[in-house]
Amino acid sequence: MLRCGLLGRKLGHSYSPAIHAMLGDYRYDLIELPPQALEDFVKSDRWDGLNVTIPYKKDVVPFCDELSPLARKLGSVNTLWRRDGKIYGDNTDAYGFEAMVKRLGVSCQGKKALVLGSGGASVTAQAVLQALGAQVVVISRRGENNYENLDRHADAAILANTTPVGMYPNAGQAPLDIARLPRLEAVLDVVYNPSRTQLILDAEAAGILCESGLWMLVAQAVRASEIFTGRDIPLETLERVYTAIRQQMENIVLIGMPGAGKTTVGKKIAQSLNREFVDCDEEIQKAAGMSIPAYFKKYGEGAFRDLETKVLAQVTQRSGLVIATGGGCVVRPENRDLLRQNGTVVWLRRALADLPIDGRPVSQSQGIEAIYQARKPLYEAFSDFAVDNTTPEEAAQAIVGAATSRPQFPPHP
Numbered sequence: 001m002l003r004c005g006l007l008g009r010k011l012g013h014s015y016s017p018a019i020h021a022m023l024g025d026y027r028y029d030l031i032e033l034p035p036q037a038l039e040d041f042v043k044s045d046r047w048d049g050l051n052v053t054i055p056y057k058k059d060v061v062p063f064c065d066e067l068s069p070l071a072r073k074l075g076s077v078n079t080l081w082r083r084d085g086k087i088y089g090d091n092t093d094a095y096g097f098e099a100m101v102k103r104l105g106v107s108c109q110g111k112k113a114l115v116l117g118s119g120g121a122s123v124t125a126q127a128v129l130q131a132l133g134a135q136v137v138v139i140s141r142r143g144e145n146n147y148e149n150l151d152r153h154a155d156a157a158i159l160a161n162t163t164p165v166g167m168y169p170n171a172g173q174a175p176l177d178i179a180r181l182p183r184l185e186a187v188l189d190v191v192y193n194p195s196r197t198q199l200i201l202d203a204e205a206a207g208i209l210c211e212s213g214l215w216m217l218v219a220q221a222v223r224a225s226e227i228f229t230g231r232d233i234p235l236e237t238l239e240r241v242y243t244a245i246r247q248q249m250e251n252i253v254l255i256g257m258p259g260a261g262k263t264t265v266g267k268k269i270a271q272s273l274n275r276e277f278v279d280c281d282e283e284i285q286k287a288a289g290m291s292i293p294a295y296f297k298k299y300g301e302g303a304f305r306d307l308e309t310k311v312l313a314q315v316t317q318r319s320g321l322v323i324a325t326g327g328g329c330v331v332r333p334e335n336r337d338l339l340r341q342n343g344t345v346v347w348l349r350r351a352l353a354d355l356p357i358d359g360r361p362v363s364q365s366q367g368i369e370a371i372y373q374a375r376k377p378l379y380e381a382f383s384d385f386a387v388d389n390t391t392p393e394e395a396a397q398a399i400v401g402a403a404t405s406r407p408q409f410p411p412h413p
Contacts, residue, residue, distance in 0.1 A: 002026035004049040004228050007041075007056060007080075009033065015245055016051060019218055022241045023225040023233065039063060042080065042087070049228035050080040051092075051221070057120055064089035074127060076120050079224045090227065091124065096220030097160075097190070098128045099238075100211045106158065106186040109133035113158035116175050118143065121162035121190050134158060147176060156181050160188040166197035171317050171341055174198040184208050192217050193319065194342035195249055201337045214249070218242045251321045251343035252403055255382055257372060258327035259355040260348045261389045266324040268396035273322070273403070280325045283311045292326075305332055312338045327371075330378035339382060346399055347383035 004026050006016045011030045020028040033041055042063045052060050057076045065086040071077050077089035113134035115125050129136050137153055139145050165175040171194045178184060187203040192213035203210035222238050252269060254262040263279050270277035284307055288295045295304055309332055315323060316338045329335050339345050352368050389395040
């Protein structure tokens, strides 16, 4: 069996083993090494194929007997393999980035493309976009073209973010306001956690074609696997692996009226999918140090909504959860992006006559019918699709079925 893996200094959690497990029958390990151990390991016979991540993409170049033309041009290697006693180096990040561009179906020829950042990922993006015929301009904090004079590039058609802005655990941040670039046709973000960065959410809201870094991550892994094994991998496999990884990453977030059954249904979904379940009301009570009715009575609804948003920001940065939210989380517009940044949002509906009001301050003070009429358009705007809670078992089954079988979720009926 081929001995492959991901080589880096501090790897933490990585999706690479899961991706490669779906791509080929070979061993794939996470290999953490200090700098002083790098040369000995790379020159040893303890591996057959390696992906290389920061901070070693440039450091391994001198250990290669042969480099691909692209790796030589970029001065960076993220894939190593051994053949006939020689070590070969290539850069499949470029393949992955090009796959992002092609997936959007946008022509780069003759168009201005802004690349945010000046690091290694930026160099890769620049090379790909230039090869596709774009007029590339690099935007950095201190360069000639920077965020202060961005307006001189208001004619840009393509925007590529290669900075870590918006990456977990600092989700919710965007490197710039895309309203400053009114002619944008496409937005590319190499960040893949969260699956929808703030930049991607902003692009979606503006109706601009966009793609996150997850497609790039899977595509570069596909190319690396082809190199390791010597066999071609069809596009259908890339699509299948991408869908599977995205489903693993994304939270399933339940919204809906107070008493709609979000906690009950959420626990059943979590049990079915072997996921952790998080009840936001419980998390709010832990943060408040008291019950929600008591907090309402002492501090009022405004303070409660502030605390709710704070808790949502913490919970939704995590991945692979089933999350039940409070019924009123939709009244704060900023919560929409928090829920959607790393999740599929499901509106759980239940007949108004079946909604309890005991222990629910807003339901008691305003009335179920009035609350529903006010919140219905918000639930529609926040959610990816809706499911009726006729019984908790049926609702959970419907949501699990959608989450495990659909790359795209259905619209509202």
